[in-house]
Amino acid sequence: MKDPDWPIGYARLILDEVDSTNAEGLRRAADLAGPTWIHAARQVAGRGRRGRAWSDPVGNFAASLVLRPEGAPGEVALRSFVAALALHDALSAVAPAADLALKWPNDVLLAGGKLAGILLEGTSHGARMDHLVIGIGVNLVEAPLRGEGAVAPVSLRGETGVVIASEALLAHLAAAYARREATFATEGFEPIRAAWMARAARLGQEVTARTMQGETRGIFETVDEAGQLVLATPGGRHVIPAADVFFDREAL
Structure with a gap:
């Protein structure tokens, strides 16, 4: 049936x-x-x-x-x-x-x-x-x-x-x-x-993106047209294709 x-x-x-x-x-x-x-x-x-x-x-x-x-x-x-x-x-x-x-x-x-x-x-x-x-x-x-x-x-x-x-x-x-x-x-x-x-966690907040090469800390600005994470940092915008994202403990 x-x-x-x-x-x-x-x-x-x-x-x-x-x-x-x-x-x-x-x-x-x-x-x-x-x-x-x-x-x-x-x-x-x-x-x-x-x-x-x-x-x-x-x-x-x-x-x-x-x-x-x-x-x-x-x-x-x-x-x-x-x-x-x-x-x-x-x-x-x-x-x-x-x-x-x-x-x-x-x-x-x-x-x-x-x-x-x-x-x-x-x-x-x-x-x-x-x-x-x-x-x-x-x-x-x-x-x-x-x-x-x-x-x-x-x-x-x-x-x-x-x-x-x-x-x-x-x-x-x-x-x-x-x-x-x-x-x-x-x-x-x-x-x-x-x-x-519209459903994204921590948009506009500071997060840490960790890769095998290191980590980048910045404001979660957007996800671009290729699905990559975009962080605003003091050194400029960083576009990250793949990473593990960590939130600040105090913000949990």
Whole structure:
């Protein structure tokens, strides 16, 4: 029986357990006929950015969207903002009073704590990307112990009292993603960027961007048309393509 609320053109694969939904997406990508959500009731070896482990207690949300995108890799990577907006939409729908914000480059915050993370991975040949996998993890019922991340984790249940099954959140997320993807496909990145900025955490405040080469401290000014972080510093504007962003402790 078809779900009338499930977006047209998107398939879904529901699994009991998997090592990582992103890893499963990469394994299956070549055999999928179109955009496909892969959801697991339990993920035992989830991972985050830069190879960090992603703890996934039972009852939390783990899913990945597998796409066959068109465009240059830089343009394809902008779907991290599409996914973040869609996740914000979905969480706002199930918890309307939640204090949600988006943290560059790929986190969703709840009351200042990390509620969710997004990880993009893909396969490519030369300059052409064959498949993109967008992995999303949400702390629905339990916040894992704090690891190396810049912000302490929180859970939706712990902060708001809202309880929702992971498959129910998937339905909200899939519909929200389809809407935001349609905007990206027809109107480009600018409306996505503007909507993301309207939900950005610490805009206009001082933050620290840390890379493998060092760190830059400055005022979070904007995100540019390429999705890069722009900081205003005493030495001028710094444009940062990739980094971990840290907030001032006293401002938390």
